[in-house]
Amino acid sequence: MEQRIVLGDREIAYRDLGPRSGLAVLLLHGGGFDLRIWEHCAAALATRQRVVSLDLPGHGHSTGPAVHGAAEGARLVDALRVQLGVERWIFLGHSMGGAIGQQYTRSFPKRVTALGLISTAPHFGLDPAVVDQWRGSGLDYSPERLAAIVGPRAGAELRQRVLALRDRMTPEGVRGDLDLCASWDGRAHAFDYALPVLLVSTPNDLPVLQSATRDWSEKLPTAECVWIHDAGHMMLVEQPEATTAAISAWVDRVIADGATA
16 A cells, blocks of 8 residues: 655655565666556565655656656655665665666665666666657657567567556656656766675666676676566566566575675
8 A cells, every 4th residue: 555755845655565674675666657667576575574665756646846866866765764764775776766776875875785776777878869859758658669668579468568557657757757867877986886786687678778787797796687588678567576586585685694774
């Protein structure tokens, strides 16, 4: 069940599942979607960990000014942490949520125990002309854009399911996502992480995200890398069991290696 909390001039919808003892896991969605992409994973993790997921403003059921930059998103997540009484997170972010996770880890290093980077990058390399085109499209999502984020074998039913997960977007939420993704640049600190890192991608992911995953895997000694097959960028929806299994196993290892709340 979703709950609501007021953070400044925003009302944030979130889900807070599982036991209240031990480490908390934070799940953050990517651009154009909301907390529902994490439903399968959240339910599995919540059998043994506290799991918090949220809708960014302009997504899902959250209201108020949209987030337009990764630092702003990081501050919003930390404000939620304070209100929920969480000491530290295991922070997992998908795509744009992974950009916010990277920024959060730099801005609030004492609040992150481990970092999960799911189909994301330290820089998205978006063409400004393409960003302007998408901004002009508003809530419309072309078949070409949909084809770019699902696997090549995705059928009509799956494609419709992915599109349906965009039904709670607002125009300002779309603009905020585009601004954030276009401005995101964490390359200067991309390999500074000493904490445990999980990398998840797919051979059908966007090339820039595959490349980032490979670079992190090669250069971060604390990183574990998992490739999800028969899926695209939306592997959390296309292959929820396989993606959840990879995340759950990593979270268990982080806990077993001695992380404490």
